[in-house]
Every structure is written in C-alpha cells, then in structure tokens.
Amino acid sequence: MNSSQLAKKPLLSCVVLLALAAPLSAKPLFKAGTALPPPADTLEAAAAPTPISLDLMKQITKRLSADDFEGRAPSTATEPKVLDYIVSQFKAAGLQPGNKGQWLQDVPTVEIEGKNQSPLTITGSKTPLSFSFGDQWVGASYRVTPKTKLKDSPLVFVGYGVVAPELGWNDYAGVDMKGKTAVILVNDPDYATDGEQGLFKGRRMTYYGRWTYKFEEAARQGAAGAIIVHDTFPAAYGWNVVNSSWTGAQYYVQTKNDAMDQTQVNAWVQKDVAEKILAAAGKDLATLTRAAQTKGFKPVPLNLKANVSFDNAIRKSTSHNVVGILPGKNRPDEYVLYSAHWDHLGRCTPDKTGDDICNGAVDNADGVAALTALAKANVQAGPAARSQVFLAVTLEESGLLGSEYYAQKPIYPLAKTVGGVNMDALAPGGRVRDYAMTGGDKSDLTDMFRTALKTRSLVEASENDPEKGGYYRSDHFSMAKRGVPMFAIDRGIDLVVGGKAVGQAANDDYTTNRYHQPSDEYSESWDWSGIQQDVELYYSLGRELADGSTWPNWRAGDEFRAVRDKSCAGEGGC
Incomplete structure (x- = not known):
C-alpha cells in the first residue's frame, strides 16, 4: 500500500496519506482490522470448502515480514534474498518461470x-x-x-x-x-x-x-x-x-x-x-x-x-518483478493476471523502542502470501482454459513503479490480457457480511462480483470515501489505464461476530497504530478468517475469468473504455 503517489516515502499519519495519491496518493485502507475482532463463527467459516492453504499464507507472511528482510526495501542489499524466497515459493507452488524462462523482470528506475x-x-x-x-x-x-x-x-x-x-x-x-x-x-x-x-x-x-x-x-x-x-x-x-x-x-x-x-x-x-x-x-x-x-x-x-x-x-538503479505462469490448456495465449507488491519501506523512523524496521506484514507480505496460495490452489485444480500469470511487483510504495513498468513493457500482451485480480494489504480480522468494489461500477467485472456475493449470501457495500480516488492508488491501476479491467475489492466492516462497530474500531486501530510503522508486524494471534474469506473470493473470481471465454470491458463512458476498445480492435486483440 503506497503511502502516496505524491509521497513516495513514508509520510505523516496514514489517515492523511490515504487521502493522497502516489506522489499525492494513497489507497483507502482496510475495512476490517487487526487483532481486535473475535474469531469468525466456525460454522460459517466451514460452510464452503476452499482450496486455499492457510498454513502456506501464514508461513510466507511470517517469513517476508521477518526482521532479517529489513522491511523489503527495493534496490538494497536485502532485495536478492527477498526475491530468492519469493521465487522458491512460486516454484514450490508449481508455477513455471514467467519471463521467457526467467523468474525476474528487471525494473530500471531513476x-x-x-x-x-x-x-x-x-x-x-x-x-x-x-x-x-x-x-x-x-x-x-x-x-x-x-x-x-x-x-x-x-x-x-x-x-x-x-x-x-x-x-x-x-x-x-x-x-x-x-x-x-x-x-x-x-x-x-x-x-x-x-x-x-x-x-x-x-x-x-x-x-x-x-x-x-x-x-x-x-x-x-x-x-x-x-x-x-x-x-x-x-x-x-x-x-x-x-x-x-x-x-x-x-x-x-x-x-x-x-x-x-x-x-x-x-x-x-x-x-x-x-x-x-x-x-x-x-x-x-x-x-x-x-x-x-x-x-x-x-x-x-x-x-x-x-x-x-x-x-x-x-541516481539510477534496478529492482525486479517476480513473474510465474500456469499455462492454459485451451487458450494459452489469453491471460489472467494476479498481482501483489512485495516491497515495503525498509528501515524507517524508529518507534519508542528503537525499532526502525517497517516490516510490512499486512502491507504487503500477506498479499504476496495470498498470491502464492492462489497459485498453488490453481495448480492443484489443474490448468484453466486460459493462462494465469502471477506477478509480485516491486516499488509500489514508490509510486506503483513495478506494475507501471510491467504495463509499459508487458511480458504478455495487454491486448491478450483478459483481466485480473490485485491484492494489497489484507487485514487480519473476522469474516464479514459485506464487500465493496473499489472504484464503483466501472466495468463488466462488477457483474461477476455481484454474482459472487449473491452466491455467498454477502451484501455489496458502498466504497468508503469515493472522492479520494482509491481505485487509482494501487497496482491494478497501471493495467486499468491501459485498458485491462482488474478486480480491486475491499472487505467491509460488518463483521459476522462483532458487527460494524468492532470492524470500524479495528480499521481505525490499524490506521493509527500500524500503517507504515514498525508495528506492522506478524503476530501468531492474528485472526486469519477474514483474509481467507478474501482469498476464497479472489480464487473464485480469477478462476471464472481463466476458465471463461468472455472479455470484460469497461462501462460505456468510462475513462478507460476507449483504450480497451482500441486494444480489442487491433490485430489479434481480445
């Protein structure tokens, strides 16, 4: 979750930063919180079997947010160790190298x-x-x-x-x-x-x-x-x-x-x-x-x-995206994209204890963990009709630069990219009754989202603070502005156990006490049921895109409709 695309460094309180954009940006924060909500109702949690490995997500989140990774700052001495770990997890999940036989894509920055x-x-x-x-x-x-x-x-x-x-x-x-x-x-x-x-x-x-x-x-x-x-x-x-x-x-x-x-x-x-x-x-x-x-x-x-x-x-430097692919069985030259950023702030302003490592457990170690768990689940389910690309991007905190570079220099043509799912900062907490589509009803993906909610007896919530332009402040935007519709979904605050008051309190607690601070650390006491609910939904939506034959487009009059139409009208597009 980048503090601002006006601010590309950790700045000020997160409440203010979320009002911003990437140097004036920041995405709206979570709708459910950290350790405050009680565990979700066990009957609801068990209602639908899921292929998502909770143990894998815990393992990866804990490792990526460990102190020896020093907050995962890009283009530092610790980056190769972070990349090696992510690559090892992609391999173990069953993915293939996604960049012409290589796992990494260079991202040159200035x-x-x-x-x-x-x-x-x-x-x-x-x-x-x-x-x-x-x-x-x-x-x-x-x-x-x-x-x-x-x-x-x-x-x-x-x-x-x-x-x-x-x-x-x-x-x-x-x-x-x-x-x-x-x-x-x-x-x-x-x-x-x-x-x-x-x-x-x-x-x-x-x-x-x-x-x-x-x-x-x-x-x-x-x-x-x-x-x-x-x-x-x-x-x-x-x-x-x-x-x-x-x-x-x-x-x-x-x-x-x-x-x-x-x-x-x-x-x-x-x-x-x-x-x-x-x-x-x-x-x-x-x-x-x-x-x-x-x-x-x-x-x-x-x-x-x-x-x-x-x-x-x-000063010029180079960081890296990690790219894995699960080739499709029927239409391997059509692609569904899953993304999450691996970077965080590195060493930052020390807290009262002297801790100066911004570990980024929620932002966004658990997003990469979800990305890997989705890869493993899809491998276990067998190849979909379309190819599925799993992209762990760098430099989100510096202005969405890793996803921007991929969008500028796509490994797989954007005209052949059906759509995708972006995961950024999944909040620990209980299961909820509601979800919101960030950006509102912008594309055909909203129809899929609403059907998925209905199937799960969930309610569509309104996006908080739509005037702040949250849709344009995370990595999915780099693809969207080039015509590729991407799911960006916010978990609501109406907790199954605790309701809205407890959900809002947890949200506020994270915003005030952990966002972009050394205290964003992994805890064995996390309630993972809300994160698992999120990833189950991502799996369903992504797999529907990957096994389907439709090409979602933007609503008529949307600012990205023209570029999608142009892309689809090109040779071999859509």
Missing part, C-alpha cells in the same frame, strides 16, 4: 532529488511576485537532467486540465501550450456534487481528477510547466502532505529519452498563492473556477510569465 530551489517568480504585472519553496510552492522535474530552468514561460489557466473526448470535454481547446505553463485546478469539474451524478461521476473522483493525470495531460499538450492549485477540500489532504511529498526524492521508471517528452516542471501552489497570481492578471480565482466547471470552458491566457530553477541529484 531517483531525482531537487536541490537549491529558487523562488517561483511571476512577472508581467506592475509588481513582480515571488513565492518561496516549501511553504508556498513545491515541485520537481520528471526529466533526467542535472539542471531545471523554466524562464519566462507564459501562464495559461486551463481549468481542471481535462481532455475527455468521450465526454466532449477539452480544457485545452484552441490554445497552443508549447513553451507555456498550465495553471490547473485540483480534482474534476463536478467534485462538489453530492452523489455520483454528472459527467465526472459527481463526488466520486475519476482519473481526470488525479494530479498524475493533470501532469501527464499537460505534457501531452506540449506545456513547459504545470502548476496545480492546492485546495484542501477537493484535494482531500492538506498542504502539509503536499509539502512532505514533493520536497524529497521522486522516483520514476527509466525511459529511453530520459523523460524529455515531459514538462520541465511539475508544481503545486497554495490556494492563496494562486489567488494572488490570478489577481495580478486581473482575474478572480473563484470566478474562473465556476466557469471551469461548465462544459465549453476555454483556457484563459493570463499575460504573466513564470520563472523557477533548481538542481537535480540523479
């Missing part, structure tokens, strides 16, 4: 840390404006270059910075952004709407509301710079989180062109800074914000210029 940041200065008005780094503006460059210098770049207010052809929406209509800097609002145009009505699903955030999208789109438009206006309510996190996330090292997948197709600078400014900039241009931020929420909005040149510079300390 770390860029800004140094000696200048003030952000704005010229073109009667009095130049100057804003200090950290408390008024923060930012970085995606480009692998020792020096960043944005000089006299014309500012253009582009509303929410959205280009959504399927919705008839283009905030960049009629403007050439080459050499210019986009000033962009956070979230998407109808974020203030109660419920999920509206082009952009109302209160539920879409990908267009994510800060990552806004920087990507600015680059596609040819902009030299991009500045997001921070506002606490639509962002769902305070400036302190933005500051912490963007004042340290940033991590990216290496590219052949050293990311020179990206903007020179991606930045954030405080809302009052944006108000001052707009006022210097003779504009009012509140008025322009209201205009930007209306279809047909056109970008507004501000007749001001932005200037900023900083140095970049650069």
